[in-house]
């Protein structure tokens with residue numbers, strides 16, 4: 427179906443993908459055979475053994491939502507955020523492409539000290555080249571807190587930048603300038619986006635900024651579009 431629909435890859439998402447663990451182990455080898463990429467959108471709470479099995483089956487990239495600092499994650503998810511960071515680091519060491527998301531929810535995990543903890547853990551476990559996305563929350567189902575103010579997301583973005591993260595982003599605010607990728611050396615606009623769409627790319631074919639020539643470690647998809 428993915429090939430017929432001219433998709434670029436297979437992403438297991440919209441519920442925790444480890445719930446589709448066995449299915450993933452079956453599907454990923456078929457996907458790679460058909461030159462499709464493979465991705466997980468995960469809470470990052472699997473065992474290292476499960477992560478290795480996914481890697482061996484062909485999982486190439488993973489986006490992990492850390493959901494705040496250790497206190498917020500313990501209080502609202504009943505979980506240990508250390509396991510999430512451990513897995514993100516392990517996935518990177520296994521050769522997967524890793525990106526981190528932090529859904530910023532007012533009154534839950536939007537305190538500056540929590541954002542700082544997220545940024546510090548990101549640098550400690552993944553380094554400054556790994557992208558981090560601060561995404562806006564909207565009220566849904568039984569949770570009634572107000573949507574995340576854009577200023578709060580901008581504050582998180584700027585904090586990440588100040589701490590040295592080269593590729594921070596804001597998410598769920600379509601058309602915001604921080605959805606774009608900028609050169610960490612000269613600030614030149616490298617990838618212009620609107621929502622999930624890339625509308626302009628200014629990275630050279632050999633992976634450099636078209637303005638200053640600095641190396642940009644971003645893989646551009648060369649397959650079917």
Ligand SMILES: [Zn+2]
Nearest residue numbers: 609612635638
């Ligand atoms: Zn540049």
